[in-house]
Amino acid sequence: MSYPWEDWDHITKIDPDKDLVDGETFEDVCETGTDALEIGGTLDITEEKMERVIEATAKYDVPIYQEPSNPGVVIDDDRLDGYLIPTVFNASDSFWITGAHKEWVRIEDGLDWDRTHTEAYIVMNPDSSVAEYTEADTDQSAEDVASFARVAEKMFGQKIIYVEYSGTYGDPEKVAAAHDALDESTLFYGGGIHDYDSAYEMGQHSDVVIVGNLLHDKGVDAVRETVEGAKDASAELVDAE
Ligand SMILES: CC(C)=CCC/C(C)=C/CC/C(C)=C/CC/C(C)=C/COP(=O)(O)OP(=O)(O)O
Numbered sequence: 001m002s003y004p005w006e007d008w009d010h011i012t013k014i015d016p017d018k019d020l021v022d023g024e025t026f027e028d029v030c031e032t033g034t035d036a037l038e039i040g041g042t043l044d045i046t047e048e049k050m051e052r053v054i055e056a057t058a059k060y061d062v063p064i065y066q067e068p069s070n071p072g073v074v075i076d077d078d079r080l081d082g083y084l085i086p087t088v089f090n091a092s093d094s095f096w097i098t099g100a101h102k103e104w105v106r107i108e109d110g111l112d113w114d115r116t117h118t119e120a121y122i123v124m125n126p127d128s129s130v131a132e133y134t135e136a137d138t139d140q141s142a143e144d145v146a147s148f149a150r151v152a153e154k155m156f157g158q159k160i161i162y163v164e165y166s167g168t169y170g171d172p173e174k175v176a177a178a179h180d181a182l183d184e185s186t187l188f189y190g191g192g193i194h195d196y197d198s199a200y201e202m203g204q205h206s207d208v209v210i211v212g213n214l215l216h217d218k219g220v221d222a223v224r225e226t227v228e229g230a231k232d233a234s235a236e237l238v239d240a241e
């Protein structure tokens with residue numbers, strides 16, 4: 001089976017609770033060359049804000065996925081290409097590993113499993129809201145990160161492993177260790193990507209680079225540079241094979 005993210009190099013993550021830079025539109029976002037949009041955030045996500053972003057992005061070619069931060073915010077909308085549901089492998093509270101998922105499946109009937117996928121997060125920035133929220137144990141060596149990645153792929157059948165440094169640029173050695181540990185699964189990297197060089201560097205150590213804050217803080221020209229960095233790194237990896 002093949003999955004759409006196997007062809008991606010770059011994702012733009014849109015926080016429905018945050019504005020775009022003045023004068024920019026969702027059409028501009030879709031024209032950056034990014035391969036997919038992930039819509040989600042941790043704080044103050046309402047159905048209305050989610051719908052606004054879906055409405056504004058669905059008419060363009062770029063696939064759109066919701067990434068819900070809890071079961072209460074999931075939107076049933078045919079215009080979404082699918083759902084990327086996090087599970088946090090290094091959370092201290094099992095609610096964020098399987099508990100929220102159990103609650104979701106219990107309350108919702110008729111989930112569209114073909115459009116529902118999981119992302120195995122390894123949360124690495126202790127100062128991020130996601131680390132606080134999930135009480136993640138972020139004290140992980142490169143070997144630890146590699147082992148989590150391998151466990152996620154080999155024992156739990158996860159197709160997407162996500163090394164998450166949300167808000168700060170991560171340690172390329174740890175990201176590379178996760179990448180080396182995987183055979184088939186796709187490695188997502190997110191955190192602090194802010195220009196061509198940072199996207200290029202993490203693009204060399206992962207399969208898909210994810211850009212979040214930059215869109216809301218600096219805008220689409222800055223995002224476009226990161227698309228170029230990620231694409232160049234990916235093209236080189238393919239050449240080297
Ligand atoms: C079962 C369902 C439907 C949901 C559960 C989903 C889970 C386990 C969520 C855990 C938290 C998580 C990994 C959320 C993904 C979104 C994310 C990482 C947002 C970014 O967080 P920060 O950047 O730390 O937060 P802010 O930017 O909102 O401050």
Ligand SMILES: O=P(O)(O)OC[C@@H](O)CO
Binds near residue numbers: 168189211
């Ligand atoms: O906001 P940034 O630091 O770019 O992080 C992106 C993403 O990994 C957040 O979930």
Ligand SMILES: [Mg+2]
Binds near residue numbers: 166167
């Ligand atoms: Mg954030």
